[in-house]
Amino acid sequence: METKKSWKIAEDGVGERVDKHVAAHTNMSRQSVQTLIKEGNILVNNKQVKNNYVLARDDEISIAIQERTSFSLKPEPMSLDVRYEDEHLLIVNKPRGLVVHPAPGHATGTLLHGLLAYTSLSDVYGEERQGIVHRIDKDTSGLLLIAKHNDVHERLAEQLKHRNIERKYKAIVHGSILHEKGTIDAPIGRDPKNRKRMAVTDHHGKEAVTYFQVLERFQDYTFVECELVTGRTHQIRVHMAYIGHPVAGDPLYGRKKTLPIDGQALHAFSLTFVHPMTDETIAIEAPLPDDMVKELEKLKNTP
Incomplete structure (x- = not known):
């Protein structure tokens, strides 16, 4: 369910940063507001702006917030096509149609639920993103990199940030x-x-x-x-x-x-990266789906 609200800037809001203003006028933290701005869920005059946008009189702020759904994160055994695994990480070949992690409309039956039944996972980036280093869309198939503990997850995230993982x-x-x-x-x-x-x-x-x-x-x-x-x-x-x-x-x-x-x-079909714990180059491929x-x-x- 999406909640929407909007208001126009009066004299007391002129000259304020948009992130600071929205945080002060809602019960959200400034960090949460900044995330919503970056995702395009907070607009000014129906346009995306940066966090440091300075508000002018009669600017209209609009917010669209997806109401948080309670997700069940109980392990759910499922068949996984594991293409590589060691004590630190694994690579799975996700079939088309399988959602990677819980989201509105997909509270159960995700890849994450299956992974929780299969192995231990990192939780450094939150309960609902356990182990997930990067994502692919529900209706895209192929290789996903999964972290088993926080140290390897953080190192892989750095590699991804610096574009050192070839996809x-x-x-x-x-x-x-x-x-x-x-x-x-x-x-x-x-x-x-x-x-x-x-x-x-x-x-x-x-x-x-x-x-x-x-x-x-x-x-x-x-x-x-x-x-x-x-x-x-x-x-x-x-x-x-x-x-x-x-x-x-x-x-x-x-x-x-x-x-x-x-x-x-x-x-x-292809993932290549340097293993952050062993310095070994890992290169994995997965064949095209039958269809x-x-x-x-x-x-x-x-x-």
């Missing part, structure tokens, strides 16, 4: 991409017209860079490999749609007439 995806996208490879360098932020979507935007968008290369072309589709330089929400999906080649089956950014795949044809393999075969045989 590669394979996707089937609409249309024929003319270039053999390219770089999409376009900032991504919350779509002001639709809060469930992200969009390429210069207005408070965050740096987002994706490399791509063509693997194979078909009549109406292209099979591509993408590498994340940054890791913004929905990054590959937004970037490919931005250049006119949305991911096939994408319900949010794609086309209505598409391949018969339940969810986007996007698979995180993507099937659709690729159909495309190859289409005259």
Whole structure:
């Protein structure tokens, strides 16, 4: 459930920072307010602003807050496709359709619930993010890095922050991409017209860079490999749609007439990083899911 409220700035609020003002006029901490601003859930005059935005008279502040749902974090045994494991971490191949961690509408049956039944997990970043070093969307399949204890989680988070973990995806996208490879360098932020979507935007968008290369072309589709330089929400999906080649089956950014795949044809197939505890280079790959393999075969045989 989403709660919305808004108000206009009177004389006593003129000249205040937006984060300080909102914290003073609600029961939220300043840190929570800053997080909501960064996520695009607090707008000024229906636009995203920075935390240090200075308010002017008659500026209108609007807040959209998702009411917190109580999640059950009891272990739930499930079949896990573990591709690598040691005493510090593991890598799992997540199937399409499985939510990574609890969220509104998905209080049980997530990957995290299955992991809790399988092994011990770090909790340094909160109970509902136990072990989760990075995420992929519910309807994207592929490799996820999981931390078993806090020390390794913090070290992996630093690697991710400094872009030292290589993450590669394979996707089937609409249309024929003319270039053999390219770089999409376009900032991504919350779509002001639709809060469930992200969009390429210069207005408070965050740096987002994706490399791509063509693997194979078909009549109406292209099979591509993408590498994340940054890791913004929905990054590959937004970037490919931005250049006119949305991911096939994408319900949010794609086309209505598409391949018969339940969810986007996007698979995180490769993870490469230096193990933070052993200094060993770990390189793991996961094969394409069966439905993507099937659709690729159909495309190859289409005259």
